[in-house]
Amino acid sequence: MTFRTRSILACAGCLLLAVLCASVAIGQAAAPAAAPAASAGTRLGLIVAPARIRPGRAAIVHVVDTAGRGGVAARLCARSGARSAGCREVRLKRGQVKLRTRVRLPRAGRWTVTLRRAQEATTLRRSVQVTPGARHRVLVTGDSMVYGIIDVLERTVRRSGGVLKGDPHPGSGITKPFLLKWPAHARQSAREEKPDATVVFLGAAVDTFPLVVGGEKVDCCGSMWIAEYVRRLREMMRAYLRDGSALVYWVLLPAPREADRVTSHRAINSAILRAAATFPDGIRAVDIGPAISPGGIYRNQAMYRGKLKVIREPDGIHLANAGIHLATEVIERVMRRDAMVR
Incomplete structure (x- = not known):
């Protein structure tokens, strides 16, 4: 019996179980929370993925304007303890909603990538683990x-x-x-x-x-x-x-x-x-x-x-x-x- 045949048979068995259990009441889950890419108090969202890379590689940083208008700038930094990979301004042009950039992380360690607008008190933080075997x-x-x-x-x-x-x-x-x-x-x-x-x-x-x-x-x-x-x-x-x-x-x-x-x-x-x-x-x-x-x-x-x-x-x-x-x-x-x- 092939792997695909086994999987299809397994699927058929689960479908039979589903029919038998159809009368079971389905409970409601908790109300959905706010989208995770953005934090309260800022109109920007930040995703850094993958969150594990090797030394000298660049972290991929996704910046999004949650207001959907663009025309916004923020300061992007990366630091690991006393070490810094520097800071720079990232700017979304008017009408530009998303931006992808890179931050090179030169050494092993746990790095924190931060994003903050000058007009806002909230700083977005994402962690990146840099190891030789990442x-x-x-x-x-x-x-x-x-x-x-x-x-x-x-x-x-x-x-x-x-x-x-x-x-x-x-x-x-x-x-x-x-x-x-x-x-x-x-x-x-x-x-x-x-x-x-x-x-x-x-x-x-x-x-x-x-x-x-x-x-x-x-x-x-x-x-x-x-x-x-x-x-x-x-x-x-x-x-x-x-x-x-x-x-x-x-x-x-x-x-x-x-x-x-x-x-x-x-x-x-x-x-x-x-x-x-x-x-x-x-x-x-x-x-x-x-x-x-x-x-x-x-x-x-x-x-x-x-x-x-x-x-x-x-x-x-x-x-x-x-x-x-x-x-x-x-x-x-x-x-x-x-x-x-x-």
Whole structure:
């Protein structure tokens, strides 16, 4: 029995359990907190990721204007004890919302990167660990859709000097806490693994159970259901952002073959985009649709490395080997823009 066969069988078993447990009430989580990239008292947000690099390398610094207007300047500094990597002004032009820059950290130690506007008392601080053997960490998590992506992306991350941890949970979903409480799991994973980047591919495993809103169950996939799904997504995204020390790559679902899944896939993708948009920076919604299902239309084959290849499994949901490679190439392109892979 192959690894993929085992994973699909595991997924089928989890789906059966989900049907048996559908009557279990789904509790509500706490209200979402403010976006982590910005702090109270400042209109700027700061992300420094990866938060572990080798001496002489540059830390990647993401600055965002949470007001969305631009025309703002701040002082960016880096210090480790008595050592300083210097300070300089960073300026977002009028209309410019985001800026990415680099700060070279010459020696080993725990460095603190700070950002402060002259008009504000609040100083944003992010910690960077500089060690000779530093390897940035990438977490790949989700339902059974991540199995092949873990294997393919791991090779690229390793070549880029990082280490990848796979965290698949086949058959699980945000609407199925009787299988896995995803918001709580995200907080635990972020705390224990401390990833510099997290890739999430979740929602394809019939993630359409009712959600509790105002004490009542709401069926998929209307506006109230989507709003509650967004709330739970935000909890997860906030956890994986790690207070501005990480980036999150959330993969949108490709079009399914079965017509009865189209509405739910669109609702979940809409929720992902809405949740990501509530954060000033740090969440990348990765659309693999143009490579896997262009125009939102399911297709079984596509050109891969000059040949027509099968890209979907017979179930009409999972990605076949060529589809896994196509999807991973899209994810890698987005991560490469953030210097997370080379």
